[in-house]
Amino acid sequence: MDNGDSEDGMVENRVTSVDVARAAGVSQPTVSRAFTPGARVSPELRARVEEAARKLGYRPNTLARAMIKGQSNVIGLVVAYLDNPFYSEAIELLSRTLKEFGYHIIVFTASNDENSVDLAVEDLLAHQVDGIILASVSTTLKLTQEIRNAGIPLVLFNRGQNDPAIPAVTATNYAGGRKAANFLVGLGHRRIAHISGWQGSLTGVDRMRGFLDGLADHGLEPVVCVDGRYDRATAMAATREIFAGPERPEAVFVGNDHMAFAVLEALQHDLGLRVPEDVSVVGFDDVKMAAWRVFDLTTLRQPANEMVAAVVDMMMQLINGKPxxxxxxxxxxxxxxxxTTRKRNRE
Structure with a gap:
């Protein structure tokens, strides 16, 4: 039986759950339960229903089910930096983890300005999503209130916010920046630069603050501190400018790995400097590429798997009305x- 059009242009009758029930020798409610995530049905019955559905070419109508239940089983995700490999890894983890709870994600991209984020959220609300995750984008009080008025759970992923009422999951950004400073000073570096994450984000600000405070603990200041805006081209241009002079830094802490890869390219290929013999480089994120031999980047690990697990746990609690x-x-x-950093003197 075909769900598509016939050769004479007529649309044949679609396969229904009743057809599947008849073929599997079960009731129609059993078919519905077999295709409902988390519903109680024996493995043997589920396998029999799935086999009958496969043979008949049946696909459950998730939209109709969502309309009946008043629940879409879709989580909306708004993300700004898809060129940053951290987010491609995180989206894969989010999709896989949410699927275990019977949810799917729909992804919208937005630049980091209020209008772009507002439009993305408006689209998500129109799609009747059950929850919204904002990753690497900031939210305004107006937008937060609009989401609350719609009764939609909201969780921030890898983006801190000054409003303590908004649930958020981040790395220890301030402590991580401080750790980077202590590490580089411990290697004997004194002339240290910082190419920070975007200073319009609390994440970038916290990493920079931690780094500056860490240097201050040793009576030091950065030789230069530049906003890299989480942008590859900006980070490369800043590196060329910072390291072109005779009093170049001995080390640089970069606000994320995506920019650190660009810094390494500029140092080694544009300026002819050796890493780590001439310059030590530390990033932040520990994306999979950081361990590739071509980069071999020293970095602060932002554990995407743990962060995703925490975000999904928060979202499920909110959807189920739990505090x-x-x-x-x-x-x-x-x-x-x-x-990309000197070896520590362990003597």
Missing amino acids: LERARVEIDSALIERG
């Missing part, structure tokens, strides 16, 4: 030492 134990979750950022 959150903690509205703010920070996951520790461990220092991962690789080949």
Whole structure:
């Protein structure tokens, strides 16, 4: 039986759950339960229903089910930096984890300005999503109130916010920046630069503040501190300018790995400097590419798997009307030492 058009242009009758029930020798409610995530049905019956559905070419109408239940089983995700490999990894983890709870994600991209984010959220609300995750984008009080008025749970992922009422999951950004400073000073570096994350984001600000405070603990200041805006081209241009002079820094802490890869390229290929012999480089995120031998980047790990698990846990609690134990979750950022920094003197 075909769900599509016939050769004479007539649309044949669609396969229904009743057809599947008849073929599987079960009731129609059993078919519905077999295709409902989390519903109780024996493995044997589920397998029999799925086999009958496969043979008949049946696909459950999730939209109709959502209209009946008043629930779409879709979570909306708004993200700004898809060129940053951290977010491609995180989206894959989010999709996989949410699927275990019977949810799917719909992804909207937005630049980091109020109008772009507002439009993306408006689209998500029109899609009747059950929850919204804002990743790497900031929200305004007006937008937050609009989401609350719609009764839609909201969680921030990797983007802090000054409003303590908004649930958020981040790395320990301030502590991570401080850890980077202590590490580089401990290697003997004194002339240290910082190419920060976008200073319009609390994430970038916190990493920079931690780094500056860490240097101050040793009586030091950065030789230069530049906003890299989480942008590859900006980070490369800043690197060429910072390191072109005779009094170049001995080390640089970069606000994320995406920019750190650009910094490495500018240092080694544009300026002919050796890493780590001439310059030590530390990033932040520990994306999979950081461990590739071509980069071998020393970095602060932002554990995407733990952060995603925390975001999904928060979202499921909110959807089910349960109070959150903690509205703010920070996951520790461990220092991962690789080949872009000097070896420590262990004598």
